[in-house]
Amino acid sequence: MYYSLVSSLLVSSVLTAVDVCANTLPLGPPALVVPINRSFHQKPPVHSSPLPVCDVPKIQEECTNMGNKYRDVQQKLQLASGIDSDIIKLAEGVFPEDEVEEAFIPPLMPYDAPLRGYISDNVDMLYFGDVYMGTPPQKLSFDVDSGSADFWMPVNCSRCERKGFEDTRSSRPKNSDQDERYVSVSYGSGDVQGTLRQETVSVAGLEVPDLFFIAVSDLDGDFNELPSDGLMGFAFSSISASGKPTFFETLIRNGMVPAAMFSVHLTRHQETGSSLCFGGIDRLKTLGPVEWVPVLKETYWSVPMDAIVVNKSEEISTDIIAIIDTGTTLIYVPDQVAFDLYQLIGGRQAPEFGPEFYVYPCNTTPDIALSFDKRPFSIHPKDFNLGRTSEGSEDCVGGILALGSGFPSDLAIVGDEFIKSWYTTFDYTGGPTGGARVGFSPSINNS
Template sequence: MYDRASDQATNLGKSNLPPIQSFTTPAIFSPGIVVASGVGVSGTADNSTDNPLTDEVEGNDDLEYYGPLNFGSQAQTQTIDFDTGSADLWVPVNCTNCGNHEQFQASSSSTYQKTDQHFEVTYGIGQVSGTLASDTVSIGPFNVTNQYFGAVDSVSANFAQSPNDGLAGLAFSTISNSHQPTFFENLISQGFVQAPLFSVYLTRGQIQGSEICFGCIDVSKTSEDTVRWIPVVSQTYWTVAMEGVSVDGSRVSTQGLNGIIDTGTSFLYVPKDKADAIYALIPGSAPALDYGDGYYYYPCDSQAQISFVFNEQEFALDPRDFNLGLSYHDPSTCIGAIIGSGPDGIAIIGDSFLKSYVSVYDYSHNARVGFVKSITE
């Protein structure tokens, strides 16, 4: 998630994951009130489970997508933010400042094991801390045993106020603070998925309907037949080379920039000089300093066509997702979703971009990310 952007530049050079080779039966996790068909990469999945994934909608914006994950021998349900921009799993346990969040009742689980290892993750807007623990963590019929996670007993204020109870990091465990495999890596190694990939479909402005499929691509959520693949440059975050941003056919070069594909970030973040160059190609744009450094106004009636260039392939940004809403000072101007913030050499590609695509995160082929146009309206 973007909140960890300050850590991202230092983590890009960490070592690769060892290969995971145990793939047996496809598993599918298809959250959403609308039931997914569950089509895997090699046919229809024999087993599937349908669970709701909720979109936190505020005004024009889709802020966060979260859904259920079950913990312990009693399969207690926790509401989890599924985040490709981090790699640690945590839930509140005996938390003193977690507000009204549902807490995992560890004492009720016969399989819960607490370690003596401190657990802490620091994000850009706060942190969580507690103790490293392990237990069974499940989705539908698939029970991952000995899954390590943070049993968090203290959170900063922003987490206490968020709609999700905890967070599941789906980046590579090479960057995890716990130094343990992620939930998805354990789904692979324990034989629940045949294809070592997961895919994410995000709705636009709808509380229900989004989904994440473990071990499959749900073709009922795609409007094209072909996945366009981009190699991952470092098995840390889901990081791809980003060559440029195109505005009405004029390209701002971003050679040397790495884009982190991050479902846990709402908007789009690029270095300040790149944001300046992008908005310079949109007539009528200006810094929106009253919103904060790095934000920009642009004319709401602008028809600018913006695309991101990965692996020399252009991927369009939907104009609706570029528009974060009307500005306070002038009803003819809107706030743009591309924000000039973050470390040099890093761009964070969040949900404003991902809502237009089913994004696929594949551990095979030395790791790659794929995009296929979605049916999102």
């Protein structure tokens, strides 16, 4: 079935409430919806006339950050896949497939929590939500990242602009047998270093008493410029630097969610409305059925991408692995695929901005879709068009960039540019053989 996007929008993007997502499942607790903030807002480039100028330096920064984050992707893709077998066994035993498919509808009364937004340079860069750590709980914030698998928070960090977690205020004893080995992790915005600790961590009322996290004592790069205190990874723990289960995997292990899945709704060009749903699918955020795509290997949330479809008629055949990453803003494809795509829409490479950049005529609105498992999913033109190259220019910067050298020739990184149009569900055990899968449903952004 071919999914194209409706032109009108219901826009939204940082959150103001924590919703409880009630569901029809007889087993387990209700699914929970966590509001998340959208930071670094970019005004809609095709929403006004004349089109605004693209903030090229900010996009160049995003491109560099993506390269840093995925510099060891080849090694991680070759790691043993999956998560702890006990977690999988528990998930399969508690959440039957036929019940997982039921609709989860939020109740009328949400749990409310105040959230903060941060806007800089008119460019969207990340989504973040609230987390509570320690006893008594300290309120902090975290970047939602499905492209990594560690949770870290600054603790006694002299180079950190944000104070982070104050361990001296927590009553948790520092046990002598606690694993405090040194850990270093690379991300798009820089590197973090710290020791592995345990603490009580709560998101949307879901509390894990002894969650492992990286207590960051040093960081570099752009982290100090970001609005969130730390970062929580939602990829498979097989790629974690800590070697420990993720927050969500721990929720599954403890039987705290009704289904072994989480879902993400990312809004467009607005600071409120985005959400992270633990244990279900928020049907109020979708316009249609979920199309499930199998995960290739349980390291990253990676799915088969077999083509890019242009204007519903022309295809660029591919045979690549696409990583679905909420922590990346744009879409990155192999160099040859990017070249072929822009050839089909009258575009050209833009070396004046960098070898990864392409431009195309502003007076065109190409329908571009990514095909996963032989099913195309369109990218909204408001997300693909990043704005004019300069005042009065007839060229616009395209939102699909080339990966550049040093990356596998069969890799794509699919970020928020795509996810804003497709309510995305990350399911650990719902695949045809009990494996993981990713579900895409048309977002209310496109209503």
